[in-house]
Amino acid sequence: MSPAQSPRLVSSGRARIGDVGRAARRMIARPPAPNPIDAPGTSEATWRAWPELAGLPVMDITRWTSAVILAAHPDDEVLGAGGIIGALAAAGARLRVIAVTDGEAAYPCHGATDLVTRRVQERAAALSALGADSAEVLRLRLPDAGLAGRERDICERIGELVSGFDVCLAPWEKDVHADHEAVGRAARQVSGRAFFYPVWMWHWAVPADSRVPWHQAVRVPLPAEVASRKEAAIRCFGSQLLSTDPEAGPVLSADFVTHFTRGYEVLLPVSRP
Numbered sequence: 001m002s003p004a005q006s007p008r009l010v011s012s013g014r015a016r017i018g019d020v021g022r023a024a025r026r027m028i029a030r031p032p033a034p035n036p037i038d039a040p041g042t043s044e045a046t047w048r049a050w051p052e053l054a055g056l057p058v059m060d061i062t063r064w065t066s067a068v069i070l071a072a073h074p075d076d077e078v079l080g081a082g083g084i085i086g087a088l089a090a091a092g093a094r095l096r097v098i099a100v101t102d103g104e105a106a107y108p109c110h111g112a113t114d115l116v117t118r119r120v121q122e123r124a125a126a127l128s129a130l131g132a133d134s135a136e137v138l139r140l141r142l143p144d145a146g147l148a149g150r151e152r153d154i155c156e157r158i159g160e161l162v163s164g165f166d167v168c169l170a171p172w173e174k175d176v177h178a179d180h181e182a183v184g185r186a187a188r189q190v191s192g193r194a195f196f197y198p199v200w201m202w203h204w205a206v207p208a209d210s211r212v213p214w215h216q217a218v219r220v221p222l223p224a225e226v227a228s229r230k231e232a233a234i235r236c237f238g239s240q241l242l243s244t245d246p247e248a249g250p251v252l253s254a255d256f257v258t259h260f261t262r263g264y265e266v267l268l269p270v271s272r273p
């Protein structure tokens with residue numbers, strides 16, 4: 001989905017359909033297509049029953065001595081690459097997390113300032129749970145749900161910040177979330193060796209889905225201790241797992257989170273390594 005077609009998102013995972021300006025509204029003859037993030041998702045049982053997934057080629061990350069991880073929102077990096085972060089931290093790698101937004105739009109009924117404080121603390125706790133306390137966290141403070149069309153801005157902000165690292169990990173540029181896609185495209189432009197980590201893809205895609213470049217996908221197995229640390233890290237994001245908004249459920253449903261409790265993580269290289 002291109003940025004122009006992407007629904008405007010109001011949070012890490014909550015999409016508001018039809019949130020368009022007056023001028024655009026006059027031009028629309030038909031209602032916008034349903035957002036696949038809002039639709040019922042593919043169960044983790046369905047993914048685990050697909051043998052090709054566990055049979056993806058294994059990628060060795062033991063030679064990575066440094067990594068920069070881009071996150072559109074606090075929790076993306078842990079969901080999509082928390083195991084890799086934990087494994088690299090255990091190996092003494094230099095780690096830098098670039099937080100593009102602070103996720104302040106997750107619950108419109110809450111004050112943004114309070115939510116930012118909480119989400120920043122949650123990320124710090126999650127990194128600690130991963131054994132990655134030493135990871136450097138840089139916050140760009142760009143607007144949550146406002147990254148579509150701001151790739152150039154993102155590129156300018158992260159260009160020098162990603163240099164000097166062995167690899168750059170970023171949300172997938174076709175994750176069907178406008179913020180994730182913008183960060184992914186920026187990573188493609190500024191990093192010579194980028195890998196995408198899917199997040200919402202596990203919800204809207206299905207096994208053998210033709211929209212996913214499975215022929216490029218690789219698998220990074222996680223040691224049992226690292227997988228356990230990742231589960232503990234995910235539990236740190238209480239603001240996303242338990243909704244306090246009377247009009248909305250949690251951003252991260254219990255079913256959705258199970259996608260990130262496998263014994264491996266999947267990356268989509270910009271070009272095959």
Ligand SMILES: [Zn+2]
Nearest residue numbers: 012072073076
């Ligand atoms: Zn996100």
